[in-house]
Amino acid sequence: MGIHRWRLASPLALATALVLVACGGSQGATPPTQTGALNLGVIAPFTGPAAEFGTLLTAPCLAATDLINASGGVLGHQVNCTSIDDTGDPADAVPNVTRAIATTSNFDFAIGLESNTAATTVPLVNNAKIPFFTTNGLVSFTKNNFPYYYRVTPGDDANGAAFAVWAVQQGYKNAAIVFQNNIGSEGNLPGLNAAMPKLGGKVGINLTIPADSASYSSEVARVIAAKPDVLIWSADPQTTATFLANYKSLNNGVLPPMVTATDSLTPDFFNAVTKVVGVDYVTKQIWLVGSYFDQTTPAFNTYKNALLADAKTKDIAPVLSTVGPPAGAYDGINIMALAMIMAKTTVGSYYNSYILQVVSPKSGATVVGNYADGKAALAAGKSIQYVGVLGKPAFDQYHNSAGEFDANKFNADGSATQVGTISGSQVLQLLG
Amino acid sequence: MQLLIEAIGFGIASGAVIALGAVGFSVQFGMSNVLNITYGALMTLGAYIGLFLIDRGISPWAALAIAGVVVGAASVAFNRGLLAPLVRRGTRAFAIVIVTVSAGVVLQYVIVVFAGPDAKSYGEQSGQTFHLLGMVLTASEVTIVVLAAALMLGLHLLLTRTTLGRAMRATASNRILAQSCGIATDRISDIAWMLSGMLCGAAGVALAITTVSFDFSLGAVFLIPMIAAAVLGGIGQPYGAMVGGLVVGVASELAAAFTNPAYREVVAFGILIVMLLVRPHGLFGAAWATRRLMA
CATH class of the missing domain: 3.40.50.2300 (Response regulator)
Incomplete structure (x- = not known):
């Protein structure tokens, strides 16, 4: 009886397994690889009345990617900051972000998505399975259903x-x-x-x-x-x-x-x-x-020094380094990059589930405050806890940390x- | 009651600036029949020329005059170089409007290339204020109101008391008939574009003085109220534009004083729609047209 059932169940189980694999279950499957540099989308207004936000968010991107690239990149990939102009207006943001998602190769992570356009850009980026650290403060995201969404600044x-x-x-x-x-x-x-x-x-x-x-x-x-x-x-x-x-x-x-x-x-x-x-x-x-955030920690000093070291950001470093949302974006980039290493892939749908592991407290974990230290600890087979410029992120079930x-x-x-x-x-x- | 009077005063001040620009827009439209959206960017150009001069120690009022002349010349060149050839080739009116939109965007971003996208200012205003019949106006606002009134009066005298003014009105009314009467309509057109551009440049500087802080979108933002004022007064009618400017300015300030200020422009434009439903040709449209034919 049992044998007959097995014979009947076996082709069904095989078919089910094949369907699951074809549908792309993220855990347990072989992580896909990519070639070439990774693109980190800075989704912000770069034109219009709110254009200063583009500058504010490009700076932490440059600081983080300078450090990441200097330490050998992420899984061998260099990382570029890619400006995506949402103009601060949802009418422009939707086509611009949609186009960027469709045409940008290796678009694997993002920051920005500020308040004026977040209601329209967050679903787009989330649906593209691109993990992102947003700087928006919208109360509507205090509880949300977007698995690729993370916020380390208050509502x-x-x-x-x-x-x-x-x-x-x-x-x-x-x-x-x-x-x-x-x-x-x-x-x-x-x-x-x-x-x-x-x-x-x-x-x-x-x-x-x-x-x-x-x-x-x-x-x-x-x-x-x-x-x-x-x-x-x-x-x-x-x-x-x-x-x-x-x-x-x-x-x-x-x-x-x-x-x-x-x-x-x-x-x-x-x-x-x-x-x-x-x-x-x-x-x-x-x-x-x-x-x-404490402006005396080693993590802060690394961040500020990286801003000062880049010719494009050194002039605004003294002011910018003291502002929360850019610092949160910088931390977010490091966290996502370390999650990629943990997941052994740069593809968002795979490494997203490792993001919380990068910041969660664990006994015996090595506390790291920058990407290079985190990368070295992971290479040495240690578990890590990232404590960045904004301190210890404590994400709730909606991926908010105030x-x-x-x-x-x-x-x-x-x-x-x-x-x-x-x-x-x-x-x-x-x-x- | 006090707030009502104060708001009327603020409205007259902002209406004077709108009127300056609206009259220039109306003169140019009356002459060429072209809806020139580049006007907003030319106004921005005027504001930045003013900034350039003030940063070099020239007084704001001298800068206003110089910016007026420069933008006037740019206006003539714009018409001669771009719009007039398009009109001669029989380009459709809608296409010409799109060309003026495009030229405005190009000019706006040329300004950004030279001046940057961040907010600019002519600097701290003098703290002096004047109290008149319960209204409170700053020294700059009083000067702008007086200047606008003087320019309006000058334009009125030019149009009604001089041969040039009669020639301009004749050309605006019927270009072919004016030509057949021996009027050099191309030259008259140049003068109208110069005048319009001068008012546009002056309005740009006046606007930058009033707003205190401005950027490259200055003209684009204020183009809509100016067109509204021109339409309200009766498009192509300079006197109507003057009154239209004041109506838009006062309505906007009253809305800010007594309703949610976020909707100040909504109220002003609501009034515009209602007035146009009552008088489709604007406040001065029909009356001016009759008088123009009789003159």
């Missing part, structure tokens, strides 16, 4: 709550919230509105403004009438400069202190705003709140200094 709602914590810590209780009408800026609002009353503060006025208007005088008049003691702000450099210039004119030269995101910790923001309201205000009255927050101030030369920290657990409590 915008958490950022908003962190703005409130910092403003209240400085003694400001009546906030004017002014955000540009884009998805990235407005994502901060729910957290801010939830946190401010819980902290004993209030929102005196809450305005959403369009970008790049000829004047914001009417909006400024409304804000001044609310008598705020702090301006909680999120907008592009040009909009910020115009708004503050109008404010200064209409308020007898007096500007309120500002709390904004570390997204604005850029040369473009510093130059545009200092030119119209002066260095004194920018260096003394603007706080920039974002992801915290961490702590800090506040920074600009220095007169446009670089930045950390001036305080904000507990990540306090922020999460305020959101709860």
Whole structure:
């Protein structure tokens, strides 16, 4: 009886196995190989009003790939940074990213996919089975079903709550919230509105403004009438400069202190705003709140030195190295590259399942803070735990890892200094 | 009430800049019947010429005049070199519009090549403000309003009190008839493009002064409100463009003052649509056409 059943079952089992293999089960099958250099997609705006994000994200890509290539590449492949211009507009992002996926050879990993376009670009890249570390802060990705998605920076709602914590810590209780009408800026609002009353503060006025208007005088008049003691702000450099210039004119030269995101910790923001309201205000009255990371670790020094060593990034290294999202992108590249080595393949559908293994704590694991050390440890047959510029990533089931927050101030030369920290657990409590 | 008055003041200030550009756009359209989308990029060119001059110590108002002349000359060259040949060859109006869109994009990115994509500024504004009937305007805004009014008055006198103005109106009204009356229509056309370009360049600098911070997309962003103002006033009608500019400016500021500012332009353009439903030829369209025929 058993024999007959086996005879009957055997061709079925064989057929099933053949179908499974043909359908490309990722685990257990022989890892495929590729030839030539690998392309790391930097999916970001390189043109348009948000073009500075392209620069911000290309820099960590160059820093990471310089180090990776200097240590022999990934499984013998050199790695190139490939700019994919999403223009910050979903209408352009979809065709541009689709084309890049279809035409770029060895497109094996990606970074970027920022807030303005993430809702459209994340599904595209995920469906192409390309693992990616995104810098978007959209709350909608706090819970998601994209297996190739990873984020090591906080969601915008958490950022908003962190703005409130910092403003209240400085003694400001009546906030004017002014955000540009884009998805990235407005994502901060729910957290801010939830946190401010819980902290004993209030929102005196809450305005959403369009970008790049000829004047914001009417909006400024409304804000001044609310008598705020702090301006909680999120907008592009040009909009910020115009708004503050109008404010200064209409308020007898007096500007309120500002709390904004570390997204604005850029040369473009510093130059545009200092030119119209002066260095004194920018260096003394603007706080920039974002992801915290220790700037004294060996991992940070390796990152900063790599930025300083590349001619294309050395000028912006002092500022850029202190900003969370680019550092997260740098860590993400190292993590993906190490996962490729662990998986013995550069193909995303195979190495994706190794990404969490690269960062998970394991007894006896060698803690590494850069690609070269990780590669050497793996070659020596050791297990590794990557602890990078942003510290230890602790991914939840949705591949999000938020961490702590800090506040920074600009220095007169446009670089930045950390001036305080904000507990990540306090922020999460305020959101709860 | 105070906010209402203040918003009207802010609207007059921004409307003056829109009117400057809209009048130039309207003069040029009235003369050539070409919807010149390159106008926005030429305005950006004016702003960057202003930046070049101000960075070298020239006052913003002198820079405004010089930028006006340079953009005026560029405008004439653009018409002579590109649009006029296309018109002579019988190119369809829609294709010409596309050519002007393309030329605008090319010019915009030529500016980026020379000046870079980052935000620019003419520098800190003086903190001086003027209070008039409850309105609060900065020194720059007052100057721009006065300048715009003076240029409008000058244009009015040119069009109505001089032989050149009559020749321009005759050419705009009926080019062949004007030619048969002995008017050198090509020369008149050049002068109209020069005038239009001068207003365009001046509007670019005025806009850069008002916005305080700007980049290469400056003209493209403000082209739409300017075209709206020109259409609202009655396309091709300079006086209509003046009023249209003020309506768009004031409506936009009132919307920012009393509604969600994110929709300031939505409100302004909503008013535009409603007004055009009521007066399809714009505020001054039919009246100006009648007067033009009678003049």
